[in-house]
Amino acid sequence: MLGVDHLTVHYGSHTALEDATVRFEAGQFSAVIGPNGAGKSTLLKTMVGLLPDPSGSVRFDAGHTAQSCVSYVPQQQTLDWGFPVTVWDVAMMGRTGRLGWLRWPSKADRARVVAALKETGVYELRGRHIGALSGGQRQRVLLARMLARDGHLLLLDEPLTGVDAATQEQLMGLLREQANRGRAVVMVTHDLEQARRWCDHLVLVNRRIIADGTPDEVYTPRNIEATFSSSHLGHTHAEA
Numbered sequence: 001m002l003g004v005d006h007l008t009v010h011y012g013s014h015t016a017l018e019d020a021t022v023r024f025e026a027g028q029f030s031a032v033i034g035p036n037g038a039g040k041s042t043l044l045k046t047m048v049g050l051l052p053d054p055s056g057s058v059r060f061d062a063g064h065t066a067q068s069c070v071s072y073v074p075q076q077q078t079l080d081w082g083f084p085v086t087v088w089d090v091a092m093m094g095r096t097g098r099l100g101w102l103r104w105p106s107k108a109d110r111a112r113v114v115a116a117l118k119e120t121g122v123y124e125l126r127g128r129h130i131g132a133l134s135g136g137q138r139q140r141v142l143l144a145r146m147l148a149r150d151g152h153l154l155l156l157d158e159p160l161t162g163v164d165a166a167t168q169e170q171l172m173g174l175l176r177e178q179a180n181r182g183r184a185v186v187m188v189t190h191d192l193e194q195a196r197r198w199c200d201h202l203v204l205v206n207r208r209i210i211a212d213g214t215p216d217e218v219y220t221p222r223n224i225e226a227t228f229s230s231s232h233l234g235h236t237h238a239e240a
């Protein structure tokens with residue numbers, strides 16, 4: 001579905017990501033794992049096209065572009081929750097574009113939004129202002145917007161943040177189901193255990209890609225040490 005080749009991203013003199021090569025496939029639930037500041041969000045943002053002119057390349061499979069196929073869920077805390085819109089409005093942005101109503105919603109758009117709000121369990125909250133939601137409810141609303149968009153590639157930056165254990169289970173189940181239906185799902189997470197349980201493809205990152213493969217291939221003491229120590233050791237590529 002999507003590959004990045006020899007991707008290097010600098011912020012000024014700081015190198016956030018160096019020579020990263022990885023592929024994300026349709027039907028796979030992938031987790032991108034690493035410590036704070038490892039370059040995980042940078043990898044996602046590059047794939048969405050939010051960072052201009054990275055060196056290396058981001059390649060979508062034929063017929064797809066970031067614009068046409070990506071549904072991106074940014075980190076919750078990077079969004080302005082004081083904006084005067086309702087749960088319904090946010091989910092509808094998945095259909096009509098961001099703000100300013102690029103086009104008027106059709107009956108089919110409304111039906112898709114109803115389904116997405118029901119799937120994520122926030123349909124009853126549809127008239128509520130987004131500023132009046134709990135952290136877990138906000139995360140569900142972001143997922144509803146993502147589902148409403150119907151993208152082939154779902155990119156989620158720390159979707160488990162601020163979410164209780166029962167809700168985490170539901171959200172992981174929902175994302176697993178999206179992958180089973182043939183979408184490529186890529187989630188940034190700090191939660192090694194959740195990633196091992198739900199995902200079939202893990203990418204360990206610490207400025208470089210440390211390891212890339214199935215959970216069994218990737219979760220070795222050496223890889224974990226290399227990822228979560230600050231020394232950026234090693235660079236192994238397990239074949240998935």
Ligand SMILES: Nc1ncnc2c1ncn2[C@@H]1O[C@H](COP(=O)(O)OP(=O)(O)OP(=O)(O)O)[C@@H](O)[C@H]1O
Pocket residue numbers: 011012014015016034035036037038039040041042043
């Ligand atoms: N806009 C920016 N300007 C300058 N430096 C940045 C910018 N965005 C990120 N960085 C730096 O790049 C590095 C990678 O950041 P990134 O947000 O990709 O890490 P992360 O793995 O997502 O971290 P976290 O788990 O804390 O969210 C960090 O050292 C960060 O401080």
